[in-house]
Structures are given as structure tokens and as C-alpha cells.
Amino acid sequence: MTTVNRLILQNGRLLDPVTGVDAKGDLWVEDGVIVPAQKEIPENSEVYDVHGKWIVPGLIDMHVHLREPGEEYKETIKSGTRAAAAGGFTAVACMPNTTPVNDCASVTQFITKAATREGSARVYPVGAISKGSKGAGLAEYGELRQAGAVAVSDDGLPVLDSQLMRRAMQYAGSHDLLVISHSEEMALSRNGSMNEGVVSTRLGLRGIPAAAEAIMVYREIALAELTGQRIHIAHVSTGAAAELIAQAKARGVRVTAETAPHYFTLTDEAVGDYNTNAKMNPPLRTEKDRQAIRKGLQDGTFDAIATDHAPHSVLEKELEFDRAANGVIGLETSLSLSLALVRDGVIGALRMVELMSSAPARILQVEGGTIAQGNVADITVIDPEKRYVFTEDSILSKGKNSPFLDWELQGKAVLTVMGGRITHNELT
Numbered sequence: 001m002t003t004v005n006r007l008i009l010q011n012g013r014l015l016d017p018v019t020g021v022d023a024k025g026d027l028w029v030e031d032g033v034i035v036p037a038q039k040e041i042p043e044n045s046e047v048y049d050v051h052g053k054w055i056v057p058g059l060i061d062m063h064v065h066l067r068e069p070g071e072e073y074k075e076t077i078k079s080g081t082r083a084a085a086a087g088g089f090t091a092v093a094c095m096p097n098t099t100p101v102n103d104c105a106s107v108t109q110f111i112t113k114a115a116t117r118e119g120s121a122r123v124y125p126v127g128a129i130s131k132g133s134k135g136a137g138l139a140e141y142g143e144l145r146q147a148g149a150v151a152v153s154d155d156g157l158p159v160l161d162s163q164l165m166r167r168a169m170q171y172a173g174s175h176d177l178l179v180i181s182h183s184e185e186m187a188l189s190r191n192g193s194m195n196e197g198v199v200s201t202r203l204g205l206r207g208i209p210a211a212a213e214a215i216m217v218y219r220e221i222a223l224a225e226l227t228g229q230r231i232h233i234a235h236v237s238t239g240a241a242a243e244l245i246a247q248a249k250a251r252g253v254r255v256t257a258e259t260a261p262h263y264f265t266l267t268d269e270a271v272g273d274y275n276t277n278a279k280m281n282p283p284l285r286t287e288k289d290r291q292a293i294r295k296g297l298q299d300g301t302f303d304a305i306a307t308d309h310a311p312h313s314v315l316e317k318e319l320e321f322d323r324a325a326n327g328v329i330g331l332e333t334s335l336s337l338s339l340a341l342v343r344d345g346v347i348g349a350l351r352m353v354e355l356m357s358s359a360p361a362r363i364l365q366v367e368g369g370t371i372a373q374g375n376v377a378d379i380t381v382i383d384p385e386k387r388y389v390f391t392e393d394s395i396l397s398k399g400k401n402s403p404f405l406d407w408e409l410q411g412k413a414v415l416t417v418m419g420g421r422i423t424h425n426e427l428t
Helices: 077-086 105-118 141-147 162-174 198-203 211-227 239-251 261-265 287-299 334-343 349-364
Strands: 006-016 021-030 033-035 046-049 054-057 059-064 089-094 122-127 151-153 178-181 231-233 255-259 379-389 408-418 421-425
Touching: 006 349, 006 379, 054 349, 059 077, 059 334, 059 349, 077 089, 077 105, 077 408, 077 421, 089 349, 089 379, 089 408, 105 122, 105 141, 122 141, 141 162, 162 178, 162 211, 178 211, 211 231, 211 239, 211 255, 239 255, 239 287, 255 287, 261 287, 261 334, 287 349, 334 349, 334 379, 334 408
Parallel strands: 006 046, 006 054, 059 089, 089 122, 122 151, 151 178, 178 231, 231 255
Antiparallel strands: 006 021, 021 033, 054 379, 379 408, 408 421
16 A cells, blocks of 8 residues: 555546546546646656546445454455455445444444554444344444444344334434345245245255345335435345335435345356355345346436445355355455446446445445545546456455356456555556
8 A cells, every 4th residue: 555645647537426527537636635637747746647447436335244353264354445445445334243243332443443554445334223233222323423333234134123123213313324224024034045936946945035125125114204214225136125115215215225246247046056155145036136136226226336245264155055154255346247237238337436436425424426626535447448357366355255256357446546545556
């Protein structure tokens, strides 16, 4: 990670959804802030010609698992943010299912201090909705907010008690905290290990029906309407849930939603011969669902693309399919897979940047998401044509559990800048 006083990016394609800019130009950074270009290049400037490349606001992933504290053998804040920077991310929001659970100020402060000390990306902690994420009593939101939390979630587990979730929305609203819902009806999903359908029947695995997600999404929307508070639906995987979210938005409900690259790229066929790197929760769905997710990214149903980056070691993954842990890594493939949506004509380049940067900043109410002058210099330079093979040896995350291993991908972050500091550089 290097710091430069003056950074100049020349001849790039500037893309900024906040200002609507999509034009060729230069971008200047001085002392960590985006400044107007000058006629003469001062001495001691670091200059890159980025012709053919995109200059965009630093990408923001609003859903990752950094595993620290407690499971550092899977991931640390240092390794996870290095992977983030390599993927073009300048900021990530980390879920609270660490050990111990991030349900108090001391854990939140541990995360923020470690990120400040050794992080290659900004880290925004997400506190737990309930104490220990056990769904029995609310955590202390005022304490979490003061310590640096930007949202609350029991991600990995749903809040089964509807009255508790109602109180969580009201309590979080009073502290200006976003509530992020892991939407899963456990009575339907219990003991399931993949999508319920033809593939699960063929493999002899217990399935999880799409209704397990849709039922809980419906409840969250109903509670948001009841309380008038914000709700964010995490990792949406089904067309049924997307339709509910679209209808709620049309009624003016304060709901936002994210989906992940594996849901718009793969189907449950990726499980193949019991490939545990394709096991996640919610599970990969059908082709009909995949198409519905892509449509939702196009028509505004979804506000953000998030990775749900969930590193595991071989101890949790190299097991029988129904015993293996849920989750896949995603920080280092998200951009390439999202660029495929642009090449396929599903979304435009500005919309992709909005989904991966401007909208997450707006939803989390954090800095970034624009390259307008005067703003902090969180910047990603993308080479949309660069081709590479995603191999296990190239992964910076401690987790290697990806269904995209050995895929040839196109499009990559080649320079990542956080607050004027270069955190990843493939231009030199």
C-alpha cells in the first residue's frame, strides 16, 4: 500500500452515477481528495495513462464476512480487505456473526481499530440485531452506533420472532441504523442443503423451497409498512422475492434489496456432482429465478450487488455435501461477473457502477460513491477487456471456496485507491 501526494489518471472513461458523468477525461487527486485538473503537471506527480479503462467511484460491498475476531484461520481483516482491494473495493460492510458475535461496543471497536491499523479497505461493522444473534433480546443499538456500526443484522440467521423484528426496526430507526434482513423461514428450510427441485431430487438431497425466502421477505415488508422504518433485504435469490420487493417499492415502502453475482450467474445445476463450492444459503436456484434476478437488476428492483463473501477452510468444505458449510467467496470475482451483465446488455456501465458503489454508499449512509471534485479519493480503475483465469493460487482471501475456480473471466480492477492511498496496482 503506497501513499502519493498527487495522483493523475489520464485519458480514462469517467463514470459517476451521482453526477451522471460518462465522458473521457482526466482525474486528479491531491492529498487524498479529488481536485480540478490543471494545465501543467507538477513535479513529483504519479501519472498513469488509463486509455481504454474506466475510472469509477471506489466499489463498496455491503455484505461480507471477515471472520475476525474468532475464526482467523478462515479470514482476517487484513487478508479480507486485501482481497477486497484486489477486487476493486475501497469499502466493505462486515456481518456480525464473528466469535464473539458483534453485539456490543467492544467488538465493534476491535474491528474498526484493526481495520484502521492494517486494512486495505474501509470497514463498516454491522452489529447484531439480537444479543448473540439468538433472537431473544435486542442488542444495545445506541452503544453499537456510537462505536461505529452502520447497520444491524443477524445475518446467517433470521429473526423468527415477528414482534422482536418489529421492535428492532423501531429501535434501529431511532438510532438511524439500517436493519438488514436474512430472510429465511426456518420451518421450511430446516435440514435442506440446496434448492428444492429437479436437481435436488436427482442428487437425493433435501431441498430448500423458494417459498422459504419469499415468506420472510413478505413479513419484513409488512413490518416496514407497519413501522414506517427502513428494511434492507440481503442476498435475494428468487424471482418470487424480487416480485414482492418490486410491488412494495411501488407502494412506497422503505425497502431496499441486494443480490449477489452467483445468483445472476449460476443455477442449482452448478452443484453438479455434489460440489460443495456451490453450496450456499440461500441456495443457487433455477434458470427462471436467475433470469428474474437479472431483470430485477435492470428494472430497479435491486439497489445493490453484494458478494456475501463467506470464506471457509477445507475443514468446513471438504465434507459430504449436506454436512459442508454454506458460503462462497466473492470479493475477487464480483466485478468480473457484474461486467458480464454489461456485455450482455442487461444493464449499462453507469447502472453497474451505481449498483456496486453509489447505491451501497447511499443505503449505508457512508462516504464514497462519487468521483465529483472535493470528495474523498476512493477510486477504482477498471480494465473491461482484461482476461484472466481465476485460479486458487491467485486468490488473496484465505478462503478458496469459489464455484468460479478455473473460469476464464473478463474485466478486472487494475488500480484501487482508498483516500489517496494505492491499495492495489496492476498498472505497474
